[in-house]
Amino acid sequence: MSATPLPNLVGRHHERAVLDDVLGGLRAGESAVCVIRGEAGIGKSVLLEYVAAQASGVTVARAQGIEADMELAWASLHQLCAPFLGAVDALPEPQRDALQVAFGMAAGDPPDRFLVGLAVLTLLTRASETRPVLVLVDDAHWLDQVSLQTLEFVARRLLAEAIAMIFTVRDPEGAGALVGLSELRVSGLDKQAAGDLLVTSVEGRMEPRVRDRLVAETHGNPLALLELSRGRTAAELAYGLDAADPTSVSTRVEQDYARRLEALPEATRTLLLVAAAEPVGDARLLLRAAELLGITPDAAPAKAAGLIEFGESVRFRHPLARSAAYRGADPERRREVHRALAEATDPVLEPDRRAWHAAQASDRPDEEVALGLEQAADRARQRGGIAAEAVLLERAASLTPDPWQRGRRALAAAEAHFSAAAPERATELAALAGLCPLGPLDRARLARLRARMLFGRSRSDEAAPLLLDAAAQFAAEGSPLARETYLEAISATVFAGRLHGSHGARAAAIAARASGAPPSGSEPADLLLDGVATLLADGDELGVPALVRSFEPFAHEELTSRDATMRWLLSVPVALESFIHHRWDLPAWDVLSARAVRLARDVGALSALPPALIYYGGVQIHYGDFAAANRMIEEADAIATATGQAPHRYASLVLAAWQGDEQAATGIFEDARISATEHGEVSLLGVTGYVQGVLYNGLGRYEEALAAARTGIDHDGYNFTGLSLVEHVEAAVHCGELGQAQESLARLARLTKAADTGWARGILARSQALLTEDDGETDQLYRTAIDELSLDRVTVEVARTHLIYGEWLRRTRRRADARDQLRTAHRMFDDMRSAAFAERARRELLATGEHVRTRGAEPEARLTxxxxxxxxxxxxxxxxxxxxxxxxxxxxxxxxxxxxxxxxxxxxxxxxxxxxxxxxxxxxxxxxxxx
The missing domain is CATH 1.10.10.10 (Winged helix-like DNA-binding domain superfamily/Winged helix DNA-binding domain)
Structure with a gap:
């Protein structure tokens, strides 16, 4: 790459020092990310040019965000990666395929943007093995959304690569972009530097009062100083500038560009309008469009006015110059220019841009243009450009003359906006679709979309009846979407934490069974719905066997496409909740969650990976491997943060309880309580009752455990009731509340009877032992519990049973036998780092007269x-x-x-x-x- 001329910077000593440090670290093999933020014209782009000019011995890759290009999926990322695409065949196959589909180099299923991000990271990393790589992205807030999200993902994953990424972002437009990355905020030049810059740009000696006034009015904004003084003498500035102008600096600069445009010949102004309307900067395309418009492409006056640079590509001197050229033109003239650009654009190589220009050229409904946009939207979807798909469909709807077609396209646009995390636009388009005539299936889709939007906002019971209504409409039309929507409705009720009532999970299951909905196209998913519905409608005695019948087909379903994999990943949480809390099946929990993690990694589905990791972390907690569980929770949190998802709290709550750190756990519990009450995540109340029961039972504070477990039981949720009953029985026995203990034991017996797994039999036997008066029977129940729980490897409960058994043996004065059980419990809990239960076992051992070795201080060099x-x-x-x-x-x-x-x-x-x-x-x- 040829060297970039060093810009003439005035002041900016701190900013240059920061950027020099980035370059110095890069040459030493260190990664860095810097987001330069500031208002329009403050000098962000000049600082980027400064870095490029200093980057000797470094490979520089650049991308430029352009407002008019924001809706073209992957356009900016393609621009950035173009120099490295010669190495694309060396990428791992999933990464290579994802990148090639995204860039239109191959056909295939829509790629996950984070798998594309990993491909970009790999490309840059391999390039950095030869020379350090510097990525410069100007006006990042104007990148197309999927490119920006992907580059943000890459930036957050840099650690030990010789790669530096520097972005510029305009305030306030880009306030929400790249949040949390290292920032360099750029403000106006100080009075001295601003005055020096101004003096060098005008003819004649400037009066100090005039200089100071201009500096104050522009707030030291260098572009405003240069552009407002360009071509003026010191005398003109002394009398010609209106100091009372209340408009913003960027607006004033744009107005100055507009005044310069007015002085240009008409043909030159039209040429600039063509350049402003076509953001690619292809000079040959511009010349073809100019020929179609019948103008001679004379760019010299524009170059002389400092507005534009012409070469193989066309580049405006500043985005505000582009904005002035486009906004200042008459609307009809803009349509003529877009019409020429559409005709000049190759329909085979650039069909999407051609469709977009044709749409911008239309001032009335046009079905042919709308169809072209719809086809462009479909291509965008296939490349994973959901945001682009949404905008293209929205424009297609606005240009559609037939009201039926308009409604269909508006609905599709609303669904795409919702998938692209733009709920406001989705709401507006859904309202438009609702005003149009829709067929029965489209009305059902609209109802489901509205329910999804509501559920996304509040996660409350209010979404369930809307989903049930949509599912009923699908069923009435014989649509395979009916069963999928019923399962979604059940999921909503489970997450909202309600089992009974007109809008509870049981009501949803009964409606699903009575619907006569046709098969969904996935037999394993249909079996899962049948099992869950039977469980909810008929109870565990009939439901658990039906659920068991669905396990093998669902767990091992052959998934032949990414869409099928994504549907499986969306269904697996309902399956897991059922197998955990009603089947008491830890091996099934292990199989399903492990597969979910593997599939999410394989297809790069980072939206599905955090919950899968959380479920798999829950398996590790019950296996007693708290270190592995913590690794999975940390990875899930890191990915959720990088991808803008809400954290998944459940495994963190359970782990904190079993670890027994009250101070840490209390903060986690309080966060969960606030989330449950403020955001409608009511199921968190159920898990909080259970985990507080675990924590306080471990600490030996049984009255608190009793009250907490009671809230878990009374919660009326689909999950955590059984586990809360276990905690309640133990706490009630210690508190002498034998009536409460017997009541909870009877209910626990009913819940575990149908399950008939080692976990279910073992947990029931231990709970029965706590309330059995016959010593021989009690002894046998504890031994049975240990054997059964060991069968399913429920290690935390095995250790706890040794502890409770040892406590009972000590109270019956069988000290030698008690020591054997308590030693085992103490060793197991100590190895797990389960502090509260280990301390409870230690105290019991001391009471038997045994000296207990305390774990020594942990080495400082612990692995993260x-x-x-x-x-x-x-x-x-x-x-x-x-x-x-x-x-x-x-x-x-x-x-x-x-x-x-x-x-x-x-x-x-x-x-x-x-x-x-x-x-x-x-x-x-x-x-x-x-x-």
Missing amino acids: PQEAQIATLAASGLTNPKIGAELFLSPHTVEWHLRKVYTKLDISSRRELAAALAAPGADGVQAPTSA
Whole structure:
């Protein structure tokens, strides 16, 4: 790449120092991200040119955000990646396929933008192995949405690569873009620097009072100083500028550009309008359009006025110059220009741009143009450009003459806007669709969309009846969407935390069974719905067997497309909730959640990966591997943060309770309570009752445990009732509330009877032992509980049963037997880092007269959750690139973490990892302090 001339910067000493540090670190192999923020004309782009000019020995890749190009999916990312696409065939296959589909280089299922992001990260990383890579993105707030989201994902994953990314973002338009990344805020020049800049740009000696007035009026904005003084003498400035102008600096600069445009020949103004309307900057396309408009392309006056630069590509001197050229033109003239651009654009190579220009040229409904936009929207969807699809469909709807077709396209646009996380536009388009005549199926789609929007806002019971109504409409029309929507309605009621009532999960299940809905096209999904509906409508005795029949087909369903995989991932939470809380089936929980994590990683579905990790983390908690659970929770939180999702709290709550750190747990519980009350996530109240029962039982504060577990039981939710009953029985026995304990035991017996798993039989046997008076029977019940819980590897409950058994043995004066059970419990809880239960076991051992060794202080060099996860994968034989693909990291970042692991474990290679990780405490992680 040729060197960029060094711009003549006045002042900006701090800003240059920051950017010099970024370049210095980059040359040393360090990654960096910097977002330069400031108002229009403040000098952000000049600072970007300064960095480019200083970047000797560095590969510079650039992208420019253009407002008129915002709706073309992947356009900006394609522009940035173009220099590196020669290496695309060397990418791992899923990444290569995703990138090629996104860029229109191949056909295929719509790619997940985060899998595309990983492909971009891999491309840049491989390029950085030869030379450091500097990515410069100007006007990032005007990138198309999917490109911006993807680049933000890449920026958040940089750690050990020789890659630096510098973005410029205009305030206030870009206030919501790239939030949380390292920022450099640029304000106006100080009085001295601004005065020096102004003096160098005017003819003649400037009176100090005039200079100071101009500096004050422009707030030191350098572009405003230069543009408002360009071509004026000091004398003119002394009398010609209106100091009372109340408009903003950017508006005033744009107005100045408009005045300069007015002085140009008409043909030149038209040429600039063509350039402003076509953001690609293709000079040959511009010349073809000019010929169609019948004008001679004379750019010299515009170049002389400092408005535009012509070469192989066309570039405005500043976005405000482009804006002035476009907005200042007569609407009819703008339509003529778009009409010429549509005709000049190749219909085979650039069909989407051609359709967009044709739409901009239309001033009345036109079915041919609307159809072209709809086809462009479909191509955008296939490339994963949901935001572009939404905008293209919205414009197509506005140009559609037939009201039936208009309603159909408006509905499709609303659905696309909702998928693209633009609920306001989705609401407006849904309202438009509602005013148009719609067929029965489209009315059902509209009802489902409105319910989804409501559920997304409040997660309350209000969405369920709307979803049920939509499902009934689908069923009446014989649509395969009916069963999918019924399952969605049940999910909404489960999440909203209500089992009974007219809008509860049971009512939804009864409606689903009575609907006569046709098959959905997925037999395993239909079996799952039948099982869940039977469970809810008829109870566990009939429902659990039906649920069990669905397990094998659903768990091992062959998924032949990305859409099928996404549907499976959307259904798996309902299956997991059922198998966990009604089937008491930890092995099924393991199988389903492990597959969900694997599938989400394979297709790059980062929206589905965090909940899958949370469920899989729950498995690890019950296996007693708190370190693994914490790694999964941390990864889920990191991905949710990077992708703008809300955190998933459930596993954090359960882990905090079993770890027994009251201070940390209390904060997590309070956050969950606030979320439940403020945002309608009522199911959190059920889990909070259960986890507080676990925490306070572990701490031996049984009255608090009794009250907490009672709230979990009374919650009337689909889940956590059974687990809350277990906590309630134990707490009630310790509090002497035997009547309450017997009542909860009877209910627990009914819930576990149909399940008939090791977990269910074991937890019931232990609870029965707490209330059995015959010593021989009690002894046998505890032994049965240990055997049954061990059968399903419910390790936390095995350890707890040893503890409760040992406590009973001590009270019956069988001290030797008690010590055996309590030693086992203490060792297991101590190994898990379950502090409260370990301390409870320690106190009981002391009461038997046994000295208990206290765990020594943990070594300072503990592995972090991510280090432990990478070390575990490396020890299993995975290469750095495969670990990177697994965890959405670059191989360089994996290697960087491994070097830290080697140092902490005092080893020198991955051959030693397995043995080092097997050493006591080697893979321990710090306990989390927040959800």
